[in-house]
Amino acid sequence: MQWTSGIIEQLPRDLSTIAPEIALVITILALILIDLLMRGEVSFSISFFAIIGVFISLHLLFNAFYNPAPSRTAFWGLLAVDKFTLFLKLIFLLSTFLVILLTLQSNLIYPYRVGEYYTLLLTATMAMCFLVSARNFILFYLALETLSISSYVLATYTKRDVFSTEAGLKYLIYGAAASAVMLFGISYLYGLTGTLDITAWVNVLTPVTSLTVLLALLLVFVGIAFKISAVPFHFWAPDVYQGAPTPITAYLSVASKIAGFGALFRVSLPLFTDLIIPGSKKILLMLGPYHFQFATFFWIISVITMTFGNLVALRQNNLKRLLAYSSIAHAGYILMGMTVLDAAALKAMLFYFLIYMFMNIGAFYCAIVLENKTRIGDITHYKGIVNEYPYLVVGFGVILFSLTGIPPFGGFIGKYLLFAAVVNKALSTPHAMFYFSLAIIGVLNSVISLYYYVRILKIMVLESPAKKIGVPWTPVESLLIAIFVIAIFYLFVLWTQPYVLIENVVKSIIV
Amino acid sequence: MTVGLIHYLIVAAILFVLGLIAIISRRNAVGVLIGVELVLNAANLNFVAFSRYAERGIEGQIFVIFIILLAACEVAVALAIVINLFANLGAIDVDRAGRMKR
């Protein structure tokens, strides 16, 4: 009972480090109570309270960002409190806010049973915040499952819709299987290391045990790969993205995926740090020979993921399904950073998260608008839609070109940083061809992706319309599309501003 | 011969493989979930065995409590979705739930 000494003294400080999450929990409970107690039409007031809760949480997050905690960990090493974690939490809260805005625009969800909807959405957000800061496998698993279970229910939210139910069932079955397999891997890591510390596997990675450790890590990776929808654990993504209510699709493809990457960072942090921290010769010697093995593993996953995603996306006609495959491909691009495994790659990945959030939620917002107007998800029905909704098509065009990574848009900077990290690594290691080939495959994939993104625009702009849709365009839609477009241009023109922040963030975990 | 850590690990490994086989081969949603439960229990057995025989501290047993808890939550949500699917489709085959374009 050694650890109990000083438990009371530490408690206020530790609690203050999770202030954003506490704010979210209070909001969640308040939403349930409002839903219970208020009579009549409550949809708007509940949405309002949810947004207020997210903003309070954001405010507390900024407070924590500018007044960093004296210690790197809280709750006896259970939680990491560094700027890296705070940055990821910032992305989660921002994307939750954007998803709430999307929800208000979606005819499918709003205003049906929104109390439960926001409760689940904020629960998932809170779970993500804990997931990326977890340094202990119990908390890690608990957060991952809280996130997963909330997502399952959200995916099946429009419960009279067969597609949505199917999506939820598939997501649940694959998700439960993946997390159970991951748990089996964790149990071996626990047996090998004797602790549930998330990075303790480094200490036992010796020639004698390496096979067992790597196998256990592979099992852990299954659970994480499921969240980031990396091939071959992507089966669920197309069906779930197509069947789930569109705001939830946006949420799963952005926040949930980035949370998966955050978890991957937490587990593989020693890989990033061992070559850089000056005083850690021991770790360097231990991990040295394995470094390239990990890089090779991520190289394979990354290449398969982006190639598969892009090639299958070529043949898709359903807009949400196409965006699902495109988001699988983007997971592949981001995984290139995991191959490089250095500070530059980490910065590039964090920047990519930022721009990916705006691009992908924006793309799904356009999908929502098109769904609301036409009630059809098939892109061949969007012929000549530019005549009726020019703003939509222009905004969608900006978002799609940004997803491709073409210069005047923010997506270019994201991809440029990633490729620059890969090429720099190629120039500084003996394995030059290994990294050059990755960069070349990445560029080829970007070219392939241009084809299917432009195909959507071609159908919308060049082909002649079949008939008039006649649903009026509203100013709110212009405003929301403008937000995404401005964010994309901002991240292209003034990309150094967030990049300075990201450099700060990366410094906080990799000295 | 005494029953030691290795026996528990072997039983857990067998359970894990059986669970995986059930997950892969079963077409019925409930059957797949039973397979998932087998895998979870394999992990539970590992945790408890490591905690008890390899003297890895009490953490493993605490973890098992959380796993049981979360497995129950997952099953509850799963059954809710399956009931809903049943109400919508009249079947609980994973294959029947395949109306979206492949």
Next chain:
Amino acid sequence: MLYDFANIVVFLVLTGVLVFGTLLVGRLVRTQKPTPEKNTIYECGEPPFGSSWVRYNIRFYNIALVFLIFDVEVVCLFPVILVLQHFKLISRTLMLVAVGEVAFFVVVLVIALIYAWHKGALDWLRAPESPYSVEESHNPE
């Protein structure tokens, strides 16, 4: 160690012998004159009809779901109770903090229960769904 299991093995063998032995003896002793009436399933004299694989009412599952959740949550309280004994010896404040945490947990559970109750998850006879809980089906092709 292995001999400790000997009595279990004996027990298992005896069980098997008793069960299958009685069945075997019955099979050897009894007369066999099957008629269509005798071959039917025993239903207390009633002529049997239908399949025994009847579908249970879906409402059983709804109640079971709610029960399952609240039943298993109790497991969470178990470690706290064990630790509380140690805490009592160390410091009173510490114990109060632990009790406070458990109290918060229980309060959240109670809110959840009230929510389930209010939303009608515990009702055997469901009230017609309120207009806000029914959404039209949409099928974007």
